[in-house]
Amino acid sequence: MVTLKDIAKHANVSICTVSKYLSSSMVVKKETEQRIQLAIKELGYVPNVVAKALKRMETSNIAVILPKINNLYYSEITSGISQTLGKYHYNLYIYEVDNLQLSEEEILQLMRENMIAGIIFIGLFADQTFQESINNIAGWDIPVVYANRYISNTSYPLVYPDLVQAGEIGTKHLLEKGKERLAVVHKGLREEILHSFLEGCQKAGGKHLPIVMEINDDMDLVNDFVPQLLAQKIEGLFTLNELSAVYLAKALQKADIKIPQDIAVLSLGNSVMSEISTPELTCVDLQNRELGMKSAELILSQIRKEAYEPVTVLEPFIVKRHST
Amino acid sequence: MVTLKDIAKHANVSICTVSKYLSSSMVVKKETEQRIQLAIKELGYVPNVVAKALKRMETSNIAVILPKINNLYYSEITSGISQTLGKYHYNLYIYEVDNLQLSEEEILQLMRENMIAGIIFIGLFADQTFQESINNIAGWDIPVVYANRYISNTSYPLVYPDLVQAGEIGTKHLLEKGKERLAVVHKGLREEILHSFLEGCQKAGGKHLPIVMEINDDMDLVNDFVPQLLAQKIEGLFTLNELSAVYLAKALQKADIKIPQDIAVLSLGNSVMSEISTPELTCVDLQNRELGMKSAELILSQIRKEAYEPVTVLEPFIVKRHST
DNA sequence: TTGTAAGCGTTATCAG
DNA sequence: CTGATAACGCTTACAA
Numbered sequence: 046m047v048t049l050k051d052i053a054k055h056a057n058v059s060i061c062t063v064s065k066y067l068s069s070s071m072v073v074k075k076e077t078e079q080r081i082q083l084a085i086k087e088l089g090y091v092p093n094v095v096a097k098a099l100k101r102m103e104t105s106n107i108a109v110i111l112p113k114i115n116n117l118y119y120s121e122i123t124s125g126i127s128q129t130l131g132k133y134h135y136n137l138y139i140y141e142v143d144n145l146q147l148s149e150e151e152i153l154q155l156m157r158e159n160m161i162a163g164i165i166f167i168g169l170f171a172d173q174t175f176q177e178s179i180n181n182i183a184g185w186d187i188p189v190v191y192a193n194r195y196i197s198n199t200s201y202p203l204v205y206p207d208l209v210q211a212g213e214i215g216t217k218h219l220l221e222k223g224k225e226r227l228a229v230v231h232k233g234l235r236e237e238i239l240h241s242f243l244e245g246c247q248k249a250g251g252k253h254l255p256i257v258m259e260i261n262d263d264m265d266l267v268n269d270f271v272p273q274l275l276a277q278k279i280e281g282l283f284t285l286n287e288l289s290a291v292y293l294a295k296a297l298q299k300a301d302i303k304i305p306q307d308i309a310v311l312s313l314g315n316s317v318m319s320e321i322s323t324p325e326l327t328c329v330d331l332q333n334r335e336l337g338m339k340s341a342e343l344i345l346s347q348i349r350k351e352a353y354e355p356v357t358v359l360e361p362f363i364v365k366r367h368s369t
Numbered sequence: 370m371v372t373l374k375d376i377a378k379h380a381n382v383s384i385c386t387v388s389k390y391l392s393s394s395m396v397v398k399k400e401t402e403q404r405i406q407l408a409i410k411e412l413g414y415v416p417n418v419v420a421k422a423l424k425r426m427e428t429s430n431i432a433v434i435l436p437k438i439n440n441l442y443y444s445e446i447t448s449g450i451s452q453t454l455g456k457y458h459y460n461l462y463i464y465e466v467d468n469l470q471l472s473e474e475e476i477l478q479l480m481r482e483n484m485i486a487g488i489i490f491i492g493l494f495a496d497q498t499f500q501e502s503i504n505n506i507a508g509w510d511i512p513v514v515y516a517n518r519y520i521s522n523t524s525y526p527l528v529y530p531d532l533v534q535a536g537e538i539g540t541k542h543l544l545e546k547g548k549e550r551l552a553v554v555h556k557g558l559r560e561e562i563l564h565s566f567l568e569g570c571q572k573a574g575g576k577h578l579p580i581v582m583e584i585n586d587d588m589d590l591v592n593d594f595v596p597q598l599l600a601q602k603i604e605g606l607f608t609l610n611e612l613s614a615v616y617l618a619k620a621l622q623k624a625d626i627k628i629p630q631d632i633a634v635l636s637l638g639n640s641v642m643s644e645i646s647t648p649e650l651t652c653v654d655l656q657n658r659e660l661g662m663k664s665a666e667l668i669l670s671q672i673r674k675e676a677y678e679p680v681t682v683l684e685p686f687i688v689k690r691h692s693t
Numbered sequence: 694t695t696g697t698a699a700g701c702g703t704t705a706t707c708a709g
Numbered sequence: 710c711t712g713a714t715a716a717c718g719c720t721t722a723c724a725a
Contacts, residue, residue: 046426046701046702048701048702048703049702049703050702058711058712059711059712059713060702060703060704060712060713061704061705061711061712061713061714062710062711062712064702064703064704064705065704065705065711068704070704071710071711072710073710073711074710074711077710077711091478091481091482092482092702092703093423093482093484093701093702093703094482094483094484094703095419095422095423095428095483095484095701095702095703096423096701096702096703096704096717097702097703097704098419098703098717099417099419099420099423099701099702099703099704099717099718099719100702100703100704100705100716100717101703101704101705101717102370102717102718104419106462113448114438114444114447114448114451115441115444115445115447115448115658116444117439117441117444120438120439120440120441120444121439123438123439123463124437124438124439124465124468127438127463127464127465127468128465128468131464131465131468131469131470136462136464136483137462137463137464138460138461138462138463139447139451139461139462139463140451140455140460140461141448141451141452141455144448144451144452144455145455154415157415158415158416158417158418159418159419159460160417160418160419288641288645291645292645295645295647298647317612317642318641318642318645321612321615321616321619321642321645321646322645322647323619323622323646323647334439370717370718372717372718372719373718373719374718374719382695382696383695383696383697384696384697384718384719384720385695385696385697385698385720385721386694386695386696388719388720388721389695389720389721392720394720394721395694395695396694397694397695398694398695401694401695416718416719417717417718417719418719419717419718419719420701420717420718420719420720421718421719421720422701422719423701423702423703423717423718423719424700424701424718424719424720424721425701425719425720426701694725695724695725696723696724696725697722697723697724697725698721698722698723698724699720699721699722699723700719700720700721701717701718701719701720702717703716703717704715704716704717705714705715705716706713706714706715706716707712707713707714707715708711708712708713708714709710709711709712709713
């Protein structure tokens with residue numbers, strides 16, 4: 046391995062001169078510069094960031110912790126993070142919690158062992174316990190961003206889409222399409238999140254409040270769920286999970302219900318899935334890539350000890366297709 | 370930060386005793402062990418893997434280099450890699466080439482700066498140039514795995530699905546369904562890959578050889594491509610790209626062609642996309658997760674200096690749904 | 694069974 | 710402008 050020492054010897058200067066020159070924290074004589082450059086080229090020097098990290102007690106590694114990466118929702122956010130981090134020459138670690146099977150405490154220990162510069166949690170650790178865990182590790186003060194989490198009482202920045210507005214613009218759209226009796230369908234969504242949503246639906250006006258219906262993976266959509274919709278005379282479905290929206294659209298059609306004439310389907314989230322569904326689903330775009338980019342920026346702000354907003358809310362927008 | 374030194378002092382032993390005890394490379398007296406354990410607990414010691422890496426000149430970080438992570442094809446492979454690496458306590462770096470905009474040479478430099486323990490390339494750098502680049506970096510011998518690449522003359526292990534067999538079982542399936550006039554549709558696929566495929570199609574028998582048709586993103590599928598299919602009296606479509614298969618199915622239906630009665634559609638790759646398409650697509654599963662897991666194992670074998678097979682071929686299998 | 698001491702490659706503090 | 714020299718936290722001969 047070629048080290049600074051080798052370069053220094055080859056260029057007839059001290060190690061420190063080379064180091065300072067390379068980190069551009071010192072101006073050197075033209076002639077010295079040339080000798081150093083030559084040595085670097087001739088010997089094929091590659092700096093060692095591990096040594097640098099040890100000395101500076103700080104790495105350029107950011108960890109993203111998420112349930113699973115093979116899910117478009119998470120991978121789009123991650124791609125946004127990667128885009129911004131790449132621009133600033135930070136590296137990106139991925140930890141899939143579903144695969145790792147580690148507790149919060151263990152994950153934090155892992156982060157610390159590796160001298161991670163910052164952690165972005167995507168949709169995880171909703172409750173207060175993590176905040177406590179992190180305080181348990183004596184004197185450890187690490188930048189953290191919660192992406193897509195709605196937590197109160199945290200000292201770390203939050204980034205999430207405006208669910209109230211998502212509910213409002215979605216509902217408004219359905220109302221404009223003449224759909225009055227609406228159902229909000231979700232799959233195990235937490236109470237507070239659902240509540241924000243419904244607040245938005247309410248703001249949109251409309252004669253009736255939407256009915257809330259929960260589904261799960263074991264349910265027989267065609268034989269159990271669709272009949273419920275018909276019994277309630279539902280005209281529009283606002284599905285709070287993109288994949289579920291696709292499956293619901295399939296189920297409706299299997300039951301010979303026309304989309305959007307009989308029942309309109311609106312999904313939350315705008316990945317290819319909405320686009321390739323039949324019919325192509327109108328959806329509320331939550332701006333996942335932007336969410337990721339913003340999360341990365343917030344981590345970098347913390348690392349640089351700059352000021353940052355404690356809460357960043359992204360504006361969702363509607364993408365009109367053929368299901369409404 | 371609590372270091373080994375602190376633990377040693379607190380437990381009244383030498384640094385080296387603690388270090389060796391922790392790496393279980395030494396047996397210590399029961400009493401010493403207790404004192405060390407107590408110190409670790411009381412002071413809240415967390416080992417520093419960066420320091421360890423510098424000393425040992427070796428990290429536990431594996432880099433995955435791929436075009437983009439927000440693509441189910443790549444993210445499923447990545448999840449497989451993550452699963453295996455997690456089991457062996459290796460960390461996973463992700464580098465998205467589309468975002469990074471770095472040359473091969475620069476990527477390699479980055480890997481080396483960070484003392485990456487191994488690199489997995491997914492579907493990239495098809496040609497010989499990378500092999501040369503890596504040799505250019507003087508005396509650098511790093512474990513590499515090419516996942517989903519069909520390269521000859523490489524000293525690194527290759528993992529890929531058996532395309533000949535994929536072609537064969539797909540074609541056989543279409544023939545069994547009574548489809549005789551087949552077309553293989555691809556999007557900018559390289560000649561050799563296409564060739565393996567067609568070899569498989571041929572092995573399946575059938576009266577006619579499949580026609581090869583290429584599509585691209587600018588094409589008007591409904592008005593340009595579908596008429597071509599009709600003109601050629603095509604009865605079955607073997608689409609070598611899952612997303613394209615979905616779009617083709619959509620285009621066919623828009624042109625009032627019944628799937629599978631008029632034309633059957635078979636896709637290559639089995640992500641949710643095939644499943645949520647209408648009709649649900651029959652496909653040849655390429656075992657992406659297994660591909661990832663195997664790639665990770667091959668990297669680990671190289672790191673451990675164990676023997677490994679130079680080429681691993683995964684057996685694809687057919688998943689029957691409603692489009693054939 | 695335990696301790697001493699020399700590094701890994703870099704940065705940083707001083708002094709010239 | 711340049712150069713000694715001391716760390717950063719850990720591993721590992723080699724001694725005791």
